Amino acid sequence: MSRYIIEIRSKTATDPEATIGYDRPLRTYFLTAFPDPENEAVALWLGAFLEEYPSLESLVLAVRTQGYEITGLTHADMIAMLKEAGRPTPPGIGELLGLVR
Template structure:
């Protein structure tokens, strides 16, 4: 799993320590921002399901639909995310009992 620090904005606030990355087992890009005081709960956490966001554009649209933004991304982060995706895209999909169980949980 890759993790890169970026800035996410929402209305008049920003989170300069937000995290964007690619999760190979889920085959999805993810975004985490605005933790509460305990650090356990996030105001924004996208990309927690299998193939939920297969492109940065899809992740960006989902964030914007919830009132958050993270564009433009730094060029080095874009390049690293593209490399992460390309490296893991060739992996076969997860299969077996655990994968079936996770798909079952996500379908509920």
Template sequence: MSRYAVTLLKGERTDDKAVIGYDPPLRTFFLQGFETDDDFGTPEIWLGTLLEEFPTLEGIVEEARRMGYELRDLDHADMIALLSEAGHVYEPSLAEKLGLIW
């Protein structure tokens, strides 16, 4: 699983500790930002938690924008690394093969 630091903006607020990455077992891009103070440390925005939810980098960025967030500071090299990781063929997990995850 890759994780790259990015800056996430929403209105006047900024989170310079947000992360974007690719999760091979779920075969999805993910984005987390704006940590909350709840007991579990759940981020305010947490996209990419479901199997193949965001198979493209463009798709997750568009969803974040639809929710009012803007992504900044993802440099070219990190973007290429993310796309390269997502371009591999990942076999279904045992849980998927047994029908426990769909």
């Protein structure tokens, strides 16, 4: 799993330490932002399910649809995530047993 620190903004809030990356076991791009200082919950969490965002573009579109904008994502970070996503990942045990679809 890769993780890169980015900034995410809405009209009313900014998180300068949001996380974006690619989760190989789930085969999805993900983004987390706006953590609650009292616990481990985050206000924005996309890409928590199997193949939810199979492309970086689909994740960026979902972020924008929810009223946020990503900044600080470098070209090198994008290339690294695309390379990781391009490596085949075999099905996990949950998929093989039919528990995850």
